[in-house]
Amino acid sequence: MLSYISGIITFSLIYVIAAVGLAIFTGFTGLFSLGHAAFFAIGAYTAGILTYFYDVNFWLALASGGAMSGLVGILIGYPTLKAKLRSDYFAIATLGFGEAVRVLLENLEITQGARGLPGIPAETTLPVAAGVTVIVLWVARNFVHSRYGRAAVAVREDFVAAEMMGINLFQVRLLSLVFSAICGGVAGGLFAHYVSFIQPSMFTSYLSTQLTASVVAGGMGSITGPAVATVIFIAIPEVLRVASMWRLVAYGLLLVAIMVFRPQGLLGFRELSWAGVKRWLTLGKAAGQGRG
Amino acid sequence: MLEISGLQVKYGEIHALRDVSLKVRAGSIVAVVGANGAGKSTLMLTIAGLLPPAAGQILYEAKPLPRQAYEVLARGICLVPERRRLYANLTVRENLLMGAFLRRDQKGIRADLERMYKLFPILHERLKQYAGTLSGGEQQMAAIARGLMSRPRLLLLDEPSLGLAPLMVQNVFKTVREIRDQGTTIVLAEQNAFEALAMADDALVLETGRVIVAGSGRDLLNDPLVRKAYLGIKH
Numbered sequence: 001m002l003s004y005i006s007g008i009i010t011f012s013l014i015y016v017i018a019a020v021g022l023a024i025f026t027g028f029t030g031l032f033s034l035g036h037a038a039f040f041a042i043g044a045y046t047a048g049i050l051t052y053f054y055d056v057n058f059w060l061a062l063a064s065g066g067a068m069s070g071l072v073g074i075l076i077g078y079p080t081l082k083a084k085l086r087s088d089y090f091a092i093a094t095l096g097f098g099e100a101v102r103v104l105l106e107n108l109e110i111t112q113g114a115r116g117l118p119g120i121p122a123e124t125t126l127p128v129a130a131g132v133t134v135i136v137l138w139v140a141r142n143f144v145h146s147r148y149g150r151a152a153v154a155v156r157e158d159f160v161a162a163e164m165m166g167i168n169l170f171q172v173r174l175l176s177l178v179f180s181a182i183c184g185g186v187a188g189g190l191f192a193h194y195v196s197f198i199q200p201s202m203f204t205s206y207l208s209t210q211l212t213a214s215v216v217a218g219g220m221g222s223i224t225g226p227a228v229a230t231v232i233f234i235a236i237p238e239v240l241r242v243a244s245m246w247r248l249v250a251y252g253l254l255l256v257a258i259m260v261f262r263p264q265g266l267l268g269f270r271e272l273s274w275a276g277v278k279r280w281l282t283l284g285k286a287a288g289q290g291r292g
Numbered sequence: 293m294l295e296i297s298g299l300q301v302k303y304g305e306i307h308a309l310r311d312v313s314l315k316v317r318a319g320s321i322v323a324v325v326g327a328n329g330a331g332k333s334t335l336m337l338t339i340a341g342l343l344p345p346a347a348g349q350i351l352y353e354a355k356p357l358p359r360q361a362y363e364v365l366a367r368g369i370c371l372v373p374e375r376r377r378l379y380a381n382l383t384v385r386e387n388l389l390m391g392a393f394l395r396r397d398q399k400g401i402r403a404d405l406e407r408m409y410k411l412f413p414i415l416h417e418r419l420k421q422y423a424g425t426l427s428g429g430e431q432q433m434a435a436i437a438r439g440l441m442s443r444p445r446l447l448l449l450d451e452p453s454l455g456l457a458p459l460m461v462q463n464v465f466k467t468v469r470e471i472r473d474q475g476t477t478i479v480l481a482e483q484n485a486f487e488a489l490a491m492a493d494d495a496l497v498l499e500t501g502r503v504i505v506a507g508s509g510r511d512l513l514n515d516p517l518v519r520k521a522y523l524g525i526k527h
Contacts, residue, residue, distance in 0.1 A: 166365035
């Protein structure tokens with residue numbers, strides 16, 4: 001039971017890393033990506049191949065997975081962002097990109113096609129995933145509060161005005177995309193070394209959609225919001241396992257309910273913080289005393 | 293200061309500007325007058341680097357103007373876009389600070405904020421208010437102030453009188469003159485032809501992408517064609 005719970009937590013954390021990455025892109029520049037599973041897959045395969053075939057050190061492989069994803073992020077981002085594709089066109093471009101990567105993985109020699117890579121060393125443990133999550137959250141937070149993060153918000157709110165203020169639209173968008181791709185790649189690397197078997201069909205557009213749903217439901221413009229949403233989305237199907245097939249219905253209902261009752265997402269553009277939690281608790285207490 | 297020659301701009305198949313030439317002398321106000329769809333905004337956006345020219349040349353201080361908006365701003369040309377485009381969910385003060393995005397001199401920025409409060413006393417009262425809650429005229433003032441925060445040497449104003457009450461229009465134009473007197477050159481695109489021509493040193497009239505008349509503001513005010521077509525004065 002304990003290993004089952006720690007397994008779910010590890011799983012959630014891996015997806016949190018990918019979702020936080022996507023939040024930096026979609027949440028802060030306003031461009032939707034429907035192909036983020038591709039970055040996840042690229043990271044998983046790069047890291048997996050390195051440890052499986054070449055006995056590379058796990059951490060090195062993980063970093064390489066992130067780096068490779070970032071590189072591919074530049075490759076896909078350069079033409080699409082340079083052309084200033086608007087949101088829906090960009091989303092379709094990423095959709096195509098996601099599928100293209102999956103097909104590529106199915107047909108390459110080194111990825112062993114649809115057979116996948118069985119027996120990748122299981123290096124990802126709960127502490128490893130937790131450690132990486134903390135680092136990613138910390139870097140994401142710093143990014144958002146940096147000059148680039150603020151510029152990204154300005155771009156999301158009104159890109160013409162942002163350009164008039166002297167913001168380099170292309171640079172800001174590409175930077176967030178690359179950061180988000182790196183996060184996706186690292187998450188993929190952790191995933192590969194957690195489940196120790198990967199195959200292309202694990203990285204379909206379903207995964208991309210799930211990540212995007214987490215970001216939207218968690219709140220565009222928040223980092224902790226999507227993180228919380230991811231955990232909820234992973235935990236709920238597990239908690240409801242007793243309800244067998246009905247759990248997927250519950251999952252769908254939850255998504256609809258969030259969008260209807262909180263269209264701005266669980267946290268909106270706010271962040272979860274210790275100070276905020278404290279304030280909320282004291283407010284509750286004060287209200288309680290008031291009533292008492 | 294700015295010299296445009298033979299400028300052509302296209303939106304796909306549509307020819308928005310044909311062979312437009314324009315000279316802007318330092319310290320002057322240049323008015324670009326014309327009806328809806330004449331190409332005024334296109335001209336402004338092209339100078340600001342948001343649209344690529346299909347042909348022609350834009351020289352700024354004898355050098356070709358860069359083609360990216362952020363580079364153009366760095367050279368000292370700032371566009372106050374049509375419909376103001378303020379950040380509605382930021383306060384007025386934050387909007388003004390956004391204008392100084394490329395600047396790093398904290399002291400200069402603070403001094404310029406003070407300068408803006410003097411130039412636009414109404415903004416001083418509204419500093420902590422969200423920009424979206426301002427009236428149209430106040431928003432226009434805030435947009436101009438935001439543009440000035442980048443310390444441009446050339447300010448492009450695209451339809452600053454759009455949607456404003458007549459009294460507010462007077463106010464905005466008065467401020468435009470003050471800005472020029474403080475040393476910023478201005479190119480003003482306006483449908484409000486009479487006011488714009490009366491205050492302009494030089495002016496041109498655009499019609500379906502072509503310059504049909506150009507000259508000093510005073511000349512154009514007295515030009516029979518302009519009087520008839522744009523000022524509604526019959527002979």
